[in-house]
Amino acid sequence: MKRSIISGVESVARGLGRLEPPQLLAYLVIAFLAWRIVGHGLSALLAPHDPRAALTFDSADPTILLQLAQRELTPGADARVAKGRSIAARLLAIDPLAPGALSLYGKAVEQLGDAERAERILRLAAAHLPIDLVAHGWLYENALANARLLEALDELDTLLRARPSLAHRLAPSLQAMLGAGAAVEDRFFRQLAAAPPWRAAMLAELAPVIENPNVLLRLFGRLQTSKTRPSDMEMGLLLARLLRDGLYDEAYAAWLAHLPPERLGALGLLYNERFQYPVSNLPFDWTFTPTSGASIALTEEGERKTLTVEFYGARVSFSNVTHMLMLAPGRYAFTGAAAADDLDNELGLRWRIYCAADPSQTLAATRLLKKTVPLRAFRVEFAVPSQGCDAQWLKLEIPVRIATDADVSGGARYVNLAVESLASAPRSSNSAGAIVHDRK
Structure with missing residues (x-):
């Protein structure tokens, strides 16, 4: 058996020895690429279950390094956090532009107690990658904790533009901010008036839970006079909340303000009684x-x-x-x-x-x-x-x-x-x- 293996190796060596240098180089390149493809495939296969083993086949895979760094950022476990910081630093050394690497490094620095340096790093990460949810999430929470509410609203806008589904998580803190005064309410109105892609999702979350419906009435009243008036669906959110609270007169007044002016002169007791207008699916229609x-x-x-x-x-x-x-x-x-x-x-x-x-x-x-x-x-x-x-x-x-x-x-x-x-x-x-x- 041993002799046959040795004989096979010698045979391959003699075969390679007969190749011209360009042919030999081509074979080596093909072998290298084959190994990279197989290694990358094995790495991707192992990554969800055993990222450390996956690194054996692809030690520079940014996705695996990010997973490992995230796993180590356990509050109260300084040794693991320090390890996570080292992994994030390794990733930054391999690819300084790797998405999320800088923000994870900053989170690790924060957990190890250097808040001032962490803030500098996370602000740099947010500026480098506007859709970095880790960095912008940290900046949002930090602004809230330090009562910088206008800054918090700007971060909220960034987070929701990247992921509108975050509206459910952010609605309670937004509700608290809207109770802080006219300046916050005005900034939020300006955001809504810009018709961001998250507007309907946030209004859907906010309308049922906001403690003071007058805030909604003011916001919708101002939107009615803006260039981006509420859609029928958005108006339905306001009306549903007002009707739930038994505020029938306020709901009716808001609906009248939503109607095209030319329809106000012929409302009747049963609006749209002959279905002469498109059905809006709003309560007073x-x-x-x-x-x-x-x-x-x-x-x-x-x-x-x-x-x-x-x-x-x-x-x-x-x-x-x-x-x-x-x-x-x-x-x-x-x-x-x-x-x-x-x-x-x-x-x-x-x-x-x-x-x-x-x-x-x-x-x-x-x-x-x-x-x-x-x-x-x-x-x-x-x-x-x-x-x-x-x-x-x-x-x-x-x-x-x-x-x-x-x-x-x-x-x-x-x-x-x-x-x-x-x-x-x-x-x-x-x-x-x-x-x-x-x-x-």
Whole structure:
């Protein structure tokens, strides 16, 4: 066996010896490249599980060195932190521009107690690489801790531009900053007015949790007069928060400010009653909420638009077409025309009007629609009480009592929907009974 190996080696040596120098060089280059490819592949394979072993095959891999440095930065373990610093220094020596290397070195220096030097290093890392989240995250926290709130807002902008998903983590500290005074609020408004890519994500996180909704009202009020007005989706965040807090008048005023000026002269009691404008899915307009097992659409016949709902035989607790109303105390009528096309359901489909503050307080309900019915007019009269009903919801629904009540197939169509005032009729605070008339 030993003789055969020796013989094989001698044979290869004799073969190489017969090669011309250019050929020999080519073979050596090919062998080197093959080893580099195999080594790099083995390194990548081992890196997630055993980065130290991976370094055996590629001792200068920046990703592996970064992983090792991060593993060593354990608070309270100075020996490990010092080792992490050494690894980061090694990486910087190999590649001074390696992303994240300088910031990890600075974090290690900070954990070893040299805060002043660490700040210099981390500021240098942030300036060198604007998307270095480690450096900018440290600068953000440092600015917060030292009450440099305007600087913190600048770092927040940098962090969110690099990774908008950080909005969830940064929203609590931003909320605290916005309570610190007008200067911070003004800087944050200017950031929002620049329409950064993180604006919608941060507003979505901030709107439900901010303690003082007046901050939101001021920010949105200023945005309405800026070049980058709130989108319908962003406005929906504000309105949802205000309605959650029962601030119906404030929500309505904010929505009016959001409307195009040319629409303000013809609002009516039921805005967009003929679907003459694109549906915005905002509370004081029509809201169509998608659901599995049903579809909601507007179809056009000449100049008339029809609200069409189709069901596909599934179990659907349907209440997915809504519109918020702001009716003053008094008497009203809700009118329209409806048709059913093989609408198979135990109870049927109806419109219901109820007080926003108390969903159990039904003011009116139309007759239940089911089976096949040709288009015919309906009218239901109702009264809005003087107490506890500042806003109302109009909702198309199946009044489900038990699970099987939600089994539904077929479709329904609605046109010419309207709310009219019956101002001359007498009323009292408890005259909320509905009267239904169907025109056949």
